[in-house]
Amino acid sequence: xxxxxxxxxxxxxSERFSVRDLSLELKPGEIFGFLGQNGAGKSTTIKxxxxxxxxxxxxxxxxxxxxxxxPINAKMNxxxxxxxHSVYEKLTGREYVNFLADIYKVSKRERxxxxxxxxxxxxxxxxxxxxxKSYSHGMKQKISIIGALIxxxxxxxxxxxxxxxxxxxxxxxxxxxxxxxxxxxTVFFSSHNLDLVSKVCDxxxxxxxxxxxxxxxxxxxGNKETLExxxxxxxxxxxxxxxxxxxxxxGIGR
Amino acid sequence: xxxxxxxxxxxxxxxKKHPVLTLLKLEFVNKFGTVSLKDGKSVFxxxxxxxxxxxxxxxxxxxxxxxxxxxERAGILYEALVLVYGVVFAFxxxxxxxxxxxxxxxxxxNEILMRFPIKPIHMFVSKxxxxxxxxxxxxxxxxxxxxxxxxxxxxxGISYYVRIPISILFCVLIPFFIANVFAIxxxxxxxxxxxKHGLIIILFTIVVSLFFAIYMLLxxxxxxxxxxxxxxxFSPEVVKIIKDVCKYLIPIKYLADMMVLxxxxxxxxxxxxxxxxxxxxxxxxxxxxxxxxLLGNIEAEGSAFKKVTKNKVRPxxxxxxxxxxxxxxxxxxxxxxxxxxACAMPLMVFFCNRITLALAKNQVGEQITLGITxxxxxxxxxxxxxxxxxxxxREGNNVYHIKIIPVSPLTQLAAKFTMYFIVSxxxxxxxxxxxxxxxxxxxxxxxGAFGVVQACSIALTLFSMRRDIVKPYFNLSGEGELVxxxxxxxxxxxxxLLIALVIGVGxxxxxxxxxxxxxxxxSLGVAGGLLIxxxxxxxxxxxxxxxxxxx
Numbered sequence: 001x002x003x004x005x006x007x008x009x010x011x012x013x014s015e016r017f018s019v020r021d022l023s024l025e026l027k028p029g030e031i032f033g034f035l036g037q038n039g040a041g042k043s044t045t046i047k048x049x050x051x052x053x054x055x056x057x058x059x060x061x062x063x064x065x066x067x068x069x070x071p072i073n074a075k076m077n078x079x080x081x082x083x084x085h086s087v088y089e090k091l092t093g094r095e096y097v098n099f100l101a102d103i104y105k106v107s108k109r110e111r112x113x114x115x116x117x118x119x120x121x122x123x124x125x126x127x128x129x130x131x132x133k134s135y136s137h138g139m140k141q142k143i144s145i146i147g148a149l150i151x152x153x154x155x156x157x158x159x160x161x162x163x164x165x166x167x168x169x170x171x172x173x174x175x176x177x178x179x180x181x182x183x184x185x186t187v188f189f190s191s192h193n194l195d196l197v198s199k200v201c202d203x204x205x206x207x208x209x210x211x212x213x214x215x216x217x218x219x220x221x222g223n224k225e226t227l228e229x230x231x232x233x234x235x236x237x238x239x240x241x242x243x244x245x246x247x248x249x250x251g252i253g254r
Numbered sequence: 255x256x257x258x259x260x261x262x263x264x265x266x267x268x269x270k271k272h273p274v275l276t277l278l279k280l281e282f283v284n285k286f287g288t289v290s291l292k293d294g295k296s297v298f299x300x301x302x303x304x305x306x307x308x309x310x311x312x313x314x315x316x317x318x319x320x321x322x323x324x325x326e327r328a329g330i331l332y333e334a335l336v337l338v339y340g341v342v343f344a345f346x347x348x349x350x351x352x353x354x355x356x357x358x359x360x361x362x363x364n365e366i367l368m369r370f371p372i373k374p375i376h377m378f379v380s381k382x383x384x385x386x387x388x389x390x391x392x393x394x395x396x397x398x399x400x401x402x403x404x405x406x407x408x409x410x411g412i413s414y415y416v417r418i419p420i421s422i423l424f425c426v427l428i429p430f431f432i433a434n435v436f437a438i439x440x441x442x443x444x445x446x447x448x449x450k451h452g453l454i455i456i457l458f459t460i461v462v463s464l465f466f467a468i469y470m471l472l473x474x475x476x477x478x479x480x481x482x483x484x485x486x487x488f489s490p491e492v493v494k495i496i497k498d499v500c501k502y503l504i505p506i507k508y509l510a511d512m513m514v515l516x517x518x519x520x521x522x523x524x525x526x527x528x529x530x531x532x533x534x535x536x537x538x539x540x541x542x543x544x545x546x547x548l549l550g551n552i553e554a555e556g557s558a559f560k561k562v563t564k565n566k567v568r569p570x571x572x573x574x575x576x577x578x579x580x581x582x583x584x585x586x587x588x589x590x591x592x593x594x595x596a597c598a599m600p601l602m603v604f605f606c607n608r609i610t611l612a613l614a615k616n617q618v619g620e621q622i623t624l625g626i627t628x629x630x631x632x633x634x635x636x637x638x639x640x641x642x643x644x645x646x647x648r649e650g651n652n653v654y655h656i657k658i659i660p661v662s663p664l665t666q667l668a669a670k671f672t673m674y675f676i677v678s679x680x681x682x683x684x685x686x687x688x689x690x691x692x693x694x695x696x697x698x699x700x701x702g703a704f705g706v707v708q709a710c711s712i713a714l715t716l717f718s719m720r721r722d723i724v725k726p727y728f729n730l731s732g733e734g735e736l737v738x739x740x741x742x743x744x745x746x747x748x749x750x751l752l753i754a755l756v757i758g759v760g761x762x763x764x765x766x767x768x769x770x771x772x773x774x775x776x777s778l779g780v781a782g783g784l785l786i787x788x789x790x791x792x793x794x795x796x797x798x799x800x801x802x803x804x805x
Contacts, residue, residue, distance in 0.1 A: 012805070052657040054801045075660035086651035088577065090584040092561055101565075102573035103659045112565050129562045131584075 001186040002026040002049065002155050007058035009041075009048055009210075017056070018044045019210045026186050028154070031177060033201035034190040037235050041210040042190040043083065046159050049188075050080045063154050076104065079148035083159040085140045089133035093124060093143045096132060097150055104151035111150060118146040122172055138169040145173065149180070156180055158189035162196065174200055198227045208235050273372060277380035281357075311399045318403025324475070326407055328488040335510040336500040338400050339421075343429055343506050346389065350433025351440045353388075357381050374545045382434075389426050397422055401513070414513065421509050424525050428505070431532030435539050438547050448586070449559035455589050459597040466598065470605035474612075570661055574669035581648070588648070592641045596677050599634050600684040606630045607694050614762075622762040624699050624770055628777055629758025631685060631707045636750025638681060639711055642674045643718035643746035646726040646803060653728065653804040663800040667723070671715060678711040702774045709781035710753055713788035718746040720792045723799050756780060 002024065009019040019041045026032050036042045047053040049060050051067055051074070060067040065074035088096055094115075101111040119125050122142040127135060132143060141161070148156065156177070162170050177187045177200070191197050197204055198218060204227070206213045213234045218224050318338075325334035401418050404410075447453060488496070500507060505528050508521040568576060582588040607630050614626050645667075649656060656666055686704040689695050695703060721742045757777050765773035 012802075047654075050654075050658050052654050053805050072660045072662065075658060078658070080654075080658045082654055084651055086654070088581060088652055088655075090581050091577070092563070094563055094565065095561075095580070098563075098565055098567075099573055099577050100659075102568045103570055103661060105570070108565065108567045111567075115565060130560045 001028050001063060002188060003059070003061040004045075004049065005059045007045065007048060007060065008056040009044055009053065010056050017210055019048070019055075019207075022058070022207070022210075022212045024205060024212075024215070026155070026188060028184050028186055029181050030202040031181055031187045031189070031200055033197040033204035034188065034207065035192075035194070035197060035204055035231060036190075036207040040207045040235070042207060043159055044210075045207070046080075046157055046188075046190060050078065050157055051075060076151075077154045079151065079153035079156045081141075081144050081148045081156075081158040081161055083161075083163060085137065085144050087132055087140055087144050087147065090131060092131055093128040093135070093146075096143060097147050100147040101150045106151050110152075114150055114152065115146070118149060118176075121176065122146065137164050138166060141165060142169065142172070145176065149176070152183075152185070154185050156185060156187045158187070160190055160192070162191060162193060170196075194228050194231055198224045206231055206234050273376040274380045274383070277372070277376060278383050281380060281384035307395050311395055314396065315399035315403050315406075318400045319406055322404050322407040325488075328493050330488070330493055330496055330500075331404075331408060332510060332514060332516075333496050333500040335404055335513065336503055336507050337496070338404075339425070339509045340500075340503055340506045342393070342397060342400075342425060343509075346393070346425065346429035347432055347436075350385075350389070350429050351436050354385060354430075354433045354437040355441045357385055378540060378544055386426060386430055389430060390422070393422055393426050397425060404513075413515075417513055421512055424509060424512075424529065427529050428525070428532055431529070431536045434536040435532065438539060438543050441547060451583050451586075451589065454586055455583075455593050455597065458590055458594040462594055462598045463601045466602050467605060470609060474609050571665065571669055571672075574661070574666060575673050578670055578673050588641075592638070592677070596638050596681045599638060599681045600688050603631055603634055603685045604688050604692065604694075606634075607689065608692075611694055621765040621770055621773075623695060623765075624703065624773055624777075625758050625760070625762030625765050627689065627695055627699075627703055628706060628761050629754055631682070631703065632710055632754035632758060633751065634685075635678065635682070635707055635711050636714065636747055636754060638678055639674070639714040639718060639750060640743050640746040642670070642715045643722050643742040644727075645670045645674075645719050646722045647728060647742065649726075650728050653726070657804065663797055667719065667796075667800075671719060674715050674719075675712065678715065679708065682707050682711060699770065699774060702778065706757065706774075706777045706781040709778075709785045710750075710757070713781070713784040714746065714750050714753065716788040716792040717749055718742065720788075720796075720799075721745060723796070723803060726803060728804075753784065 003026075004022055004024040007019055007022040008017055010017045022041075022045060024032075034042050034045070044053065048055040049062070049067065051071055054068075060074075062074040063077040065077065067074045088099070091099065097115060098111070101115075106114075119128055122145070124139060124142055124146075127139060128143075132140060135143065141164075145158075145161075158177075161173055165173070174196075177189070181187055201218055203215060203217050205215045214230075216223050216227065216230065218227070321338075322331060322334050325331050398418065401421070405414055505524055508524050511517050511521040512525065582592055607627055610626050610630060611623055614622050646653065646656075656663075659666075682704060685707075686700050689703075690697055690700045725742070727742065757780050760780070761773040761777045764776050
């Protein structure tokens with residue numbers, strides 16, 4: 001579903017690589033988590049695979065289509081929800097979703113069925129014909145999600161989707177993610193919430209300083225329970241280790 | 255902004271400074287920025303404002319002398335003074351309602367300040383003082399040179415100059431208090447129509463066209479006067495009308511009476527009582543309605559209209575154009591910058607052309623009429639086309655959409671270009687139709703001019719779009735909109751004006767020295783060359799540039 005091979009990304013006017021030699025392969029029907037601290041390279045990787053950023057070297061294929069050589073077909077199979085929940089706020093919710101449905105060439109029958117289903121699932125029926133600028137943070141996130149799903153993409157990419165959402169909204173989005181995978185599609189999302197990731201994901205990759213550290217299968221016994229400690233161990237800085245040693249000496253935090 | 259607010263609140267809560275003074279300082283910093291003698295840029299900016307204001311005052315002084323001489327020739331100098339006060343007074347009342355609404359009720363910091371232990375009366379007083387002080391500065395810059403110009407045309411005593419600050423004070427306070435009384439209903443009205451976008455475009459177009467027409471007619475009169483200073487611009491009937499109007503222009507005529515020492519026993523009491531009355535009206539309105547309106551407006555600002563539509567299917571290209579259109583149409587700011595000016599363009603071209611052609615024909619001859627028309631049309635076309643210099647910048651945080659959607663960059667940009675093309679094409683067609691209908695140019699020359707202007711519109715649009723693709727500026731504010739011009743717009747206008755000069759002035763010279771037909775071929779040649787250059791520039795490494803947008 002998604003194949004990333006030896007991805008390198010260096011920003012213009014930068015000496016260092018933001019992503020170095022990252023390789024991933026996602027299977028149909030799985031929820032894949034992408035973990036890392038702030039500035040680790042998660043958003044950069046996601047923006048490379050969605051076509052927002054060009055990348056220095058490597059290949060990214062979505063459903064077999066190379067994002068650089070055949071971007072149209074690759075993007076046709078992908079839906080993206082950004083971390084900043086930006087949508088065209090002067091449009092109404094319905095106009096925004098219809099705009100994306102037109103872009104992804106969704107038929108009238110399919111878009112009506114999916115639109116009604118998602119609007120009901122996310123409880124946006126009362127707001128869908130109002131301009132998006134009057135929506136709350138959570139409502140904007142939901143309309144962004146509906147827009148990303150209207151064409152039923154095989155790969156659904158979300159960048160920090162739970163930021164700023166209330167518990168109920170999170171549940172709704174998680175259910176949608178789960179249902180999407182049950183239909184044979186794949187979800188790829190980045191998050192800081194280890195607890196959430198451990199409960200929801202099938203596999204996770206941890207990235208640090210642009211380098212992929214490890215990929216963990218959470219269905220293997222014991223991996224879910226040790227995810228947090230594995231993450232902390234991998235992503236701890238020297239200062240964290242020094243602080244931890246000091247804490248151990250003085251018995252702080254026990 | 256948040257840091258400045260935080261600092262202000264800390265000062266108030268820590269009782270380091272009086273709240274009104276702290277908030278007043280915040281208003282000035284927000285509007286004008288901080289001035290630091292250590293920062294060269296800040297010093298330069300301040301000097302620029304001071305020199306600019308000085309230059310404006312000097313220009314106004316000389317214009318006022320021409321203006322008052324014109325009226326003095328017709329024997330209605332006093333009436334000219336009344337009209338000057340009338341225009342300034344009306345301008346201050348109208349802009350006063352707008353600026354009072356904005357500062358008191360629409361400013362973004364209102365919502366933040368309401369959360370802190372700041373009394374509404376302190377907020378109101380600081381914002382009111384800010385408005386009065388800025389109005390005072392503006393009125394001084396405009397009125398002082400006009401009044402000094404009046405003194406240069408007729409004999410006045412020393413006491414005339416002493417009365418200038420008094421009249422300025424009345425001119426600031428009375429319109430300000432009137433504006434405060436009308437600001438609240440004005441705010442409610444604005445909230446009611448803010449989502450009626452079509453109506454807003456029509457109203458703005460009428461207002462812009464009206465102001466431009468009045469300005470050009472006045473300019474025309476002054477030009478006529480300059481040609482022959484012995485000639486009175488005003489017929490006896492017009493003089494009578496002006497005298498009658500000024501007699502009943504109360505209370506404005508009392509400001510002029512005060513200056514020329516006419517019926518002072520009426521002028522001063524009326525002005526003082528009017529000031530007191532409007533002040534009382536302001537206090538009553540504010541005490542009863544300020545906080546309520548403020549709270550209501552904070553709620554209303556975020557509100558949006560409801561439009562029930564069906565799930566409509568459109569082809570990709572049309573859907574892209576539709577989205578682009580709605581993003582502009584539903585923004586008061588963008589609508590004004592683009593649609594309103596495009597609608598008003600034919601009228602503006604007509605008036606501008608009429609005056610410049612009359613001048614040119616009399617001074618030089620018919621041979622330069624084509625060049626003049628091209629110059630005028632290309633200047634206005636430049637203004638319209640410069641909007642495309644923000645075609646990518648206006649995407650703001652939504653720029654990721656143009657990268658993730660399965661539509662080629664060429665198609666996406668073509669959709670934007672097509673929308674700009676349609677608007678400029680229609681505006682140019684209407685302009686040429688008006689020019690042909692009013693016989694400002696011969697039909698063949700008019701069609702030739704249309705070809706030149708349309709080719710330049712396309713070229714300028716492509717140059718501008720290319721510039722914004724290479725280096726967009728995502729500096730959005732307010733409701734996620736660009737509210738200030740960026741470097742790309744400035745560059746687009748600069749290139750457009752240069753093209754206008756090269757073609758327009760070139761056509762004038764060639765028309766005068768050789769023949770009008772040669773001038774037309776010259777213009778078409780230059781426009782054609784620009785069109786080819788624009789296409790080459792636009793398409794060179796376009797995909798590569800597009801790929802780097804937002805990175």
